[in-house]
Amino acid sequence: MTDNALLSGSVSSLRQQLRDRAVSSEELTRACLERIEACNGALNAVITMCSEQALDSAREADKAIAKGDIASLTGIPLLHKDIFCTNGVRTTCGSRMLEQFVPAYDATVVTKMRGEGAVMLGKCNMDEFAMGSSNETSFFGAVRNPWDLNCVPGGSSGGSAAALAAGMAPLVTGTDTGGSIRQPASLCGVTGLKPTYGRVSRLGIIAFASSLDQAGPMARTAEDCAIALTAMSGIDAGDSTSADIPVPDFHAGLHHDVQGLRIGLPREYFNEDLDPDVRERVMAALSALEQAGATLVDIELPHSHYAIATYYVIAPAEASANLARYDGVRFGYRCEDPVDLEDLYLRSRSEGFGEEVQRRILVGTYALSAGFYDAYFNKAQQVRRVITEDFTRAFESVDVIAGPSAPGVAFQFGAKQQDPVAMYMEDIYTLAVNLAGLPGLSTPAGLINGMPVGLQLIGKPFDEQTILNAAHRLQSDTDWHMARPQLETVAP
Amino acid sequence: MSWETVMGLEVHLQLATQSKIFSGSATAFGAAPNEQADAVDLGMPGMLPVLNEEAVRYAVKFGLGIGARIGERSVFDRKNYFYPDLPKGYQVSQFFAPIVCEGVFEVPLEDGSLFPVRITRAHLEEDAGKSVHDAFSRETGIDLNRAGTPLLEIVTEPDFRSAEQAVAYLKALHSLVTYLGISDGNMAEGSMRCDINISLREKGSDALGTRTEIKNVNSFRFVERAIHSEYERQADILDSGGSITQETRLYDAEQNVTRSMRSKEVANDYRYFPEPDLLPIVIDAEYIEAVRATLPELPGAKRARFTADYGLNDYDAALLVPNHALADYFEAVVTARGAAKPAANWILGDLTAALNRNEIDITSSPISAAQLAGLIARIEDGTLSSKLAKQVFDGLWAGEGDADQIIEARGLKQVSDSGALESMVEAVIADNPDQVAQYLAADETKQKKLSGFFVGQIMKASKGQANPQMINELLLKKLNDQS
Numbered sequence: 010m011t012d013n014a015l016l017s018g019s020v021s022s023l024r025q026q027l028r029d030r031a032v033s034s035e036e037l038t039r040a041c042l043e044r045i046e047a048c049n050g051a052l053n054a055v056i057t058m059c060s061e062q063a064l065d066s067a068r069e070a071d072k073a074i075a076k077g078d079i080a081s082l083t084g085i086p087l088l089h090k091d092i093f094c095t096n097g098v099r100t101t102c103g104s105r106m107l108e109q110f111v112p113a114y115d116a117t118v119v120t121k122m123r124g125e126g127a128v129m130l131g132k133c134n135m136d137e138f139a140m141g142s143s144n145e146t147s148f149f150g151a152v153r154n155p156w157d158l159n160c161v162p163g164g165s166s167g168g169s170a171a172a173l174a175a176g177m178a179p180l181v182t183g184t185d186t187g188g189s190i191r192q193p194a195s196l197c198g199v200t201g202l203k204p205t206y207g208r209v210s211r212l213g214i215i216a217f218a219s220s221l222d223q224a225g226p227m228a229r230t231a232e233d234c235a236i237a238l239t240a241m242s243g244i245d246a247g248d249s250t251s252a253d254i255p256v257p258d259f260h261a262g263l264h265h266d267v268q269g270l271r272i273g274l275p276r277e278y279f280n281e282d283l284d285p286d287v288r289e290r291v292m293a294a295l296s297a298l299e300q301a302g303a304t305l306v307d308i309e310l311p312h313s314h315y316a317i318a319t320y321y322v323i324a325p326a327e328a329s330a331n332l333a334r335y336d337g338v339r340f341g342y343r344c345e346d347p348v349d350l351e352d353l354y355l356r357s358r359s360e361g362f363g364e365e366v367q368r369r370i371l372v373g374t375y376a377l378s379a380g381f382y383d384a385y386f387n388k389a390q391q392v393r394r395v396i397t398e399d400f401t402r403a404f405e406s407v408d409v410i411a412g413p414s415a416p417g418v419a420f421q422f423g424a425k426q427q428d429p430v431a432m433y434m435e436d437i438y439t440l441a442v443n444l445a446g447l448p449g450l451s452t453p454a455g456l457i458n459g460m461p462v463g464l465q466l467i468g469k470p471f472d473e474q475t476i477l478n479a480a481h482r483l484q485s486d487t488d489w490h491m492a493r494p495q496l497e498t499v500a501p
Numbered sequence: 502m503s504w505e506t507v508m509g510l511e512v513h514l515q516l517a518t519q520s521k522i523f524s525g526s527a528t529a530f531g532a533a534p535n536e537q538a539d540a541v542d543l544g545m546p547g548m549l550p551v552l553n554e555e556a557v558r559y560a561v562k563f564g565l566g567i568g569a570r571i572g573e574r575s576v577f578d579r580k581n582y583f584y585p586d587l588p589k590g591y592q593v594s595q596f597f598a599p600i601v602c603e604g605v606f607e608v609p610l611e612d613g614s615l616f617p618v619r620i621t622r623a624h625l626e627e628d629a630g631k632s633v634h635d636a637f638s639r640e641t642g643i644d645l646n647r648a649g650t651p652l653l654e655i656v657t658e659p660d661f662r663s664a665e666q667a668v669a670y671l672k673a674l675h676s677l678v679t680y681l682g683i684s685d686g687n688m689a690e691g692s693m694r695c696d697i698n699i700s701l702r703e704k705g706s707d708a709l710g711t712r713t714e715i716k717n718v719n720s721f722r723f724v725e726r727a728i729h730s731e732y733e734r735q736a737d738i739l740d741s742g743g744s745i746t747q748e749t750r751l752y753d754a755e756q757n758v759t760r761s762m763r764s765k766e767v768a769n770d771y772r773y774f775p776e777p778d779l780l781p782i783v784i785d786a787e788y789i790e791a792v793r794a795t796l797p798e799l800p801g802a803k804r805a806r807f808t809a810d811y812g813l814n815d816y817d818a819a820l821l822v823p824n825h826a827l828a829d830y831f832e833a834v835v836t837a838r839g840a841a842k843p844a845a846n847w848i849l850g851d852l853t854a855a856l857n858r859n860e861i862d863i864t865s866s867p868i869s870a871a872q873l874a875g876l877i878a879r880i881e882d883g884t885l886s887s888k889l890a891k892q893v894f895d896g897l898w899a900g901e902g903d904a905d906q907i908i909e910a911r912g913l914k915q916v917s918d919s920g921a922l923e924s925m926v927e928a929v930i931a932d933n934p935d936q937v938a939q940y941l942a943a944d945e946t947k948q949k950k951l952s953g954f955f956v957g958q959i960m961k962a963s964k965g966q967a968n969p970q971m972i973n974e975l976l977l978k979k980l981n982d983q984s
Contacts, residue, residue, distance in 0.1 A: 094547040107546065114540055116547060213547040219777035248549050249779050327777055330579050333590020334544040338643065354583055377581070377772035386774055 015040045016176035017493060020085055020233035021260075023179055027074055027084045034074070034084030038067035038128050041086040045130065045177045048496060052153045054162075054172040056091050057099050058131040066128040073126065081240050081260075083126030088178040090169045091132040092139055093119050093224070094213040102215045103135040103147040103165075106335045106342045106361035116213025117245045118182060118224050125240040130178055134168030137363045138332065139189055139217040141165050142435035145426055146365040154197060155494040156460055160419035163193030163435070166227065170197035173227050175496055180228050180237055184214060186221045187320055188415075188439025191451035194227055195414035195463025198453045198492055200480065201227040202234045203439075205471045206446035207252030209238075210245030216331040218324035219250075221443045230490060231452060231480035235259035238473060254471050262474050267482045268302035270475075272466075273407030277313040278438055284417050290462040291413050294454035297486050298479060306407050310399045315392050316441035317433055322376045322389035323444070329373030335361060368429065397445040404469050409479055412438050414451035414463030438465055448473045452480040453489040461492065504701040504736050507709060508661035508728070509621075512674060514653045514684050515628070515692040516559045522627050522651035523550030523593065523779075530690050534633070538645035542630075544588030549778050552577075556651040557782055559683035560600045560625050561792045563653060566681050566799055567620055569604025574783050575624070577776040582769045586630035586643050594654075596773040599624035600782060601653075607801055608673040610666070613815030618670050619658035626652050647691075653683075659698065659709065664728040668721050671695060676800045676823035688719050695724055700745070701735045710735075711745040715759055718752050727752035731759045803828055811841035820849050826863045833870030838878045847873055851894055868897045875904040888965050889913045917968040919975070922959075925967065926975045929958045930983065937983055952976060 015023070015037055026032045042060050049055050063086065070084035094100045094112040096119075101107045115123070123129065136146040144152040144167030152167045154160040155175040162171040166183030170193035173181045183190040185203035194201025202225045209224045216222060226237030242256040272295065279288065299305055337343035337357030344356035362370070376385035403410060416437055425432040442449040447470060451463035464483075468476040484490045521528055524541035541548045564571045576598045579591040601623035607615045628650040633642035655674070661667045675686040675693060686693045700712035715731060718724050730752070735745055750759040798806070800822050807818040807828075821831050827848065834844040852873065856866060876893055879885045885893060885908065896907035908914055916922060930937055933955070940951045952973070959972050 100546070102546070110546065112545070112547070114545075114547075212549050215546045216778075247551060249551055250777070326774060329772075330581055330589075330591050330774070333581060333583065334546070334588060336583060336585075336590060338585050339543055339588060340545065350585065374772065377774050379770045379772075382772075382774070 016044055017229075018179060019229045020082070020179050020236055021230070023085060024082075024236075027070075028079060030074070034067040034070040034086075034128060035064060037084065038063050038086050038130065041130055041178050044175070045172070048155070048175050048177065051158060051496075052155060052171050052175055053150050054134055054152050054168040054175065054177065055088065055131050056101060056103075056134045056149050056168070059098055059129055060131075062098075063128050063130045066123075070126055070128060080124070080126040081236055082122060082180070085127050085180055086130050086178045087122055087127040088130050088133050088169060088172050088181045089119060090135050090166050090181070090183050092135060092184050092215045093132075093182060094215065095119055095129070095132065098132065100132065100215070101149070102139070103137040103149060104362065104366070105148040107215075108148065108342065110341060112213075114213060117210035117247065118241050119213065121241055121243070122182070127180070127240075133166070133172055133181060136165035136167065136189075137366050138215070138328070139165040139184055139186055139222075140328070140365050140369055142188065142192055142432055143420070143425065144168065144193075145422065146363055148363060151422060154419045155496055156198065157419065159421050160460070161196070161422060163196035163415070163419065165189040165193075166201075167193045167197075169227055170194055170199055170201065173197065173199045173229070174494055176493075180226065180233060182224060182241075183227050184217075184222055184224045185439075185443065185449075186217050186223075186324060187443050188436035190225050190227060191439050191449055191463065191465055192415045192435055194451040195465075196419040196461065198456075198461030198490075198494070199227050199229060200231050200234050200450070200452050200484075200490060201225065202238060202450045202473065202477070203442065203448060204238060204242065204473055205252070205448045205468075206443075207250055207254075208256075208448070208471065208473070209241050210243070210248040210251045212245055212247040218327040219331060220327060221320075221324055223443070231450070231477050231484055232260065232263060234450070235263050235477045235481070238477075252471070257474060259474055259477055263481050264478055265482045265485055266302075267298055267479055270298070270303040270409065270479060271306055271407040272298060272303050272479070273306050273308035273403055273410045275308055275310040275313065275403070275410060275412060277310050278412035283413065286457045287413050287417060287462055290455040290457065291411075291464050294452075294464040294483060294487070294489070295411055298483055301482055301486060303479070308403045308407060308410065310396075310403060310410075310441070312392065312396050312399050313441055316396060316444060317437060319389045319392045319396065319444060320436075320440040321372065321433060322385050323393065325369040325373030326376045326386050327373070329370045329377065332362070332366070332370055337361070365429070393444045396441055400441075400445045400447060400467075408469070408475055410467040412465050412467070414438060414465040418457050418460035418462060442467055446470065448476060450476045450480055452483060453492065455489045456492060502740055503704045504732070504739065505704045505706075506662055506728070506732055507659050507700050507702060508667055509659040509698045510657050510661065510667060510670065511696040511698070512655045512671070513628075513694040513696075514655060514678060514686070516556055516651040516653055517682070517684050518553055518555040518559065518651050520553055521649035522553050522556045522625065524649050526649065528650050532646055534642065534644040535646060538630075538648060542588065542645050542649045544590070550593060550776075552779060552782070553651065556625060557600070557784075558792055559651075559681075560623065560653055561784065561789065562681045562683055562796065563623060563655075563678065564601035564604065565789070565793050565796060566677050567604045567606040569620055569623070570602040571784055571789055572598055572600050572602050572782075573785070574598065574781050575600040576781045577625075577779045578773045579776050581772040584629065585641065586632045586645070586648070588630065588645060588648055592627060592629060593776050593779070594626035595624035597775070598781075600784075606670070606673070606677075608666070608670045609801075609804065609819050610669050611819070613819060616666055616669065618660050621656040621658055623653050623655040626654060628652050664725045667697070667728060668725050671721055671724060672823060673800065676825075680797055680799055680825050682797075688721070691719065694719060697724065697728060697731075699728065699731050699735070701732065701739060711747050713745065713747065713759070714749045715752050716749055716762065723752060723754050726754070726757055727759060730757050734759065811835060813841060813845055817845045817849060821845060824863065830863050830866070830870050834874045834877070837871050837874030838881070840877055840881055843877050843880065844873070847877065847894075851891070855898055867900055868894075872897050872903055879904050879908065883917060883968065884908065884915055885913065886915050886965070886969055888960075888969075889915055892965075914966065915968045916963055916966045917971060919971065922967060922971055922975055925959050925962055926955075926972065926979050929955055929962065930979055933958070937980065940980055941983060952980070955980070
């Protein structure tokens with residue numbers, strides 16, 4: 010088997026090859042590690058590699074396979090976003106604050122993936138504390154988009170998306186607080202799923218905005234996402250907000266039938282602000298589903314335009330408290346020679362946090378301050394309910410809601426860095442899904458000038474199966490998800 | 502000017518749960534620094550709180566114990582401030598919707614009357630850690646053993662007008678929570694900490710004056726002294742035409758003064774908002790009834806029963822009831838041997854004195870309830886005089902066996918044989934002719950005094966074993982026979 014076939018294979022095909030002993034996990038793992046070493050200089054997608062550990066795990070997996078002791082991901086190489094705590098492996102969250110932080114525990118997702126036999130290769134670069142839509146806020150430097158090294162990969166799970174697109178691993182994890190899985194998936198031409206809030210445990214995931222954060226898989230196909238989602242999901246006694254709802258076998262439940270599936274197209278997503286090229290690609294994908302038997306229905310989400318304002322009150326407010334623990338006292342970055350306690354706090358946090366993180370802490374602190382709480386935080390909570398009700402009402406007449414994943418394709422470095430609001434607009438189609446706690450998925454829908462575009466499918470609460478099925482059908486009928494970036498120039 | 506004190510109290514009660522409110526760490530007092538702090542307590546990245554159901558049950562028990570309304574849906578909030586011993590940079594508390602809502606707590610005063618204290622609310626929260634300033638030179642240590650310990654903060658309306666009322670409330674609260682088994686109420690170890698909000702106003706006025714808050718007073722006695730001291734300070738200021746600054750003060754027990762800690766005007770804006778990592782606590786009627794079914798008899802009911810069933814006066818009941826173990830001991834004595842009043846007298850008198858002298862608790866009393874009952878039985882049946890009874894009590898305390906064994910061994914049986922007593926009386930009269938003459942010459946009141954001399958001589962001769970009541974009768978008869 011050629012390296013190239015290994016590096017572009019889907020989880021489901023690699024799984025079969027491992028079971029057939031056509032390839033060993035060690036070979037596969039070694040190929041991925043070599044790919045990372047070859048490309049990472051150009052992409053900066055991986056912050057920390059665990060080569061030795063990965064090879065050990067791969068050999069363990071090969072032994073297990075030989076014994077017929079095979080779990081859903083046995084021997085499959087995997088990269089985790091560096092927001093998941095990994096026991097004994099540095100976990101930075103893309104921040105100087107945690108540059109040297111080595112947790113003594115694993116996130117539940119990490120434990121579950123290992124339990125399913127996945128082989129952890131290392132940790133992916135990300136926007137600092139998951140705050141960003143371009144991966145430019147990472148203390149470890151920006152990640153480059155494998156489709157065009159002058160462009161961003163999206164964020165905050167940009168390292169994961171770029172690594173996946175570049176063939177460094179067949180499966181990566183991400184987290185999505187406002188679009189951080191779906192938008193980079195869109196910009197890097199991969200499939201990314203944000204599950205329903207509560208589907209996946211948040212224990213051991215470094216918190217950004219607790220009521221919005223949700224982990225999910227990114228892979229080459231919807232089918233792979235279904236396999237990974239089944240592995241990651243489930244109630245966790247350690248996360249009170251994880252849902253006590255049975256986890257179906259999403260892979261076993263996968264089917265092609267979209268006959269009679271009602272897909273809602275929110276008027277607010279397909280308005281005159283939508284880029285014509287993006288509209289054309291998204292509509293082409295939806296037409297493919299229509300041809301397969303789905304029905305397209307115009308719907309309204311009348312409060313959509315409040316999503317950004319609402320999100321940018323709630324998320325920073327929660328973040329301002331979640332990030333208060335980084336004070337230089339117990340762990341993390343501490344400034345040199347503090348003269349007193351206030352100096353310790355002030356300089357440790359000013360030096361340890363980047364600009365965007367500080368901006369959001371300030372915004373969030375302001376929104377919670379006495380005299381502003383009702384006008385900002387409380388109001389935002391109310392609007393959040395209204396936005397959620399929009400979706401609830403829409404789902405009375407449709408099964409899936411569709412729209413673009415992002416307003417455009419990957420943009421050049423620096424293009425939006427000086428204008429935070431322009432950057433925040435990157436998540437205009439994804440934020441509301443987090444506010445409502447719904448599952449959302451981005452699947453490739455073609456290219457514009459050689460750069461990927463994503464179609465977003467939004468499901469009812471805990472109905473990941475339906476959006477996975479729709480994406481699976483689309484991927485069966487079209488080959489947009491098969492498009493790969495040409496990386497030979499940087500890593501022949 | 503004549504001033505009236507107006508006070509409200511906030512008590513932080515440490516709940517005696519096995520583990521912390523949001524983590525699995527133990528809560529025991531006295532472990533080496535940071536030995537009882539896990540990743541959650543340390544506020545490590547990615548860690549999440551999981552609510553300890555036991556803490557919820559204890560809070561509900563408390564609410565039911567004071568007849569308060571239980572919040573159907575209470576919510577945790579984050580209280581944000583920076584301090585080195587606050588690991589997450591916020592304290593998880595309940596601000597907007599507490600678990601225990603308004604109620605009235607009946608507090609017994611010394612005169613036996615009940616003083617109703619309005620409880621505003623009681624909410625669950627986690628304790629912070631401790632800064633250790635004396636362990637290292639030029640550096641402060643942080644001990645997070647206490648971080649995450651469950652607290653119930655109990656807030657009253659400004660219903661107190663005197664230090665005595667405040668202390669009575671705290672004692673009644675202490676009694677209630679130990680009865681409920683939700684806290685050891687140990688003030689010295691910080692299980693019960695009291696903040697006093699205190700202001701003065703002109704007698705007869707309805708308006709509230711500017712208050713100060715005295716933080717973390719850690720004994721009943723200090724509460725009383727802190728209130729008196731702060732009253733004097735505020736009265737001095739007001740008498741000289743000054744005004745009170747609203748501020749937090751600390752009580753310095755050594756100097757018996759309160760000192761300014763920080764001014765409320767520049768106090769933190771805590772930026773409370775609902776804790777997104779925890780679900781609201783939803784409590785239904787079924788849960789409440791299940792908890793109610795586990796409640797023991799509470800101090801108020803027990804006081805009423807002790808007076809009604811055992812005929813105790815309010816005073817004795819008020820002394821026996823607050824300490825659950827003492828009340829149990831009393832009931833055990835009474836059950837073993839019916840006489841309630843002597844049981845109360847022995848327990849509150851000699852036994853309590855001996856326990857206090859030896860600084861031991863009733864639960865480790867060397868005299869069992871059955872043994873004390875045995876002693877009382879021998880007094881009741883006339884075997885022992887009160888004087889002999891004290892000797893038997895000493896024997897019981899020293900572990901010499903049961904009352905009967907001690908009476909036997911020490912030969913303490915009271916002599917009630919009238920023939921033997923008669924000859925003793927006669928002998929004393931014969932040996933003291935001068936005193937007899939004096940007695941016969943004296944008027945009635947003087948005679949009573951002089952008779953004591955003869956009784957004393959007879960008791961001495963009988964080594965205390967003579968039945969004093971019979972001696973008195975015989976003596977009177979014999980002396981009068983002399984005339």
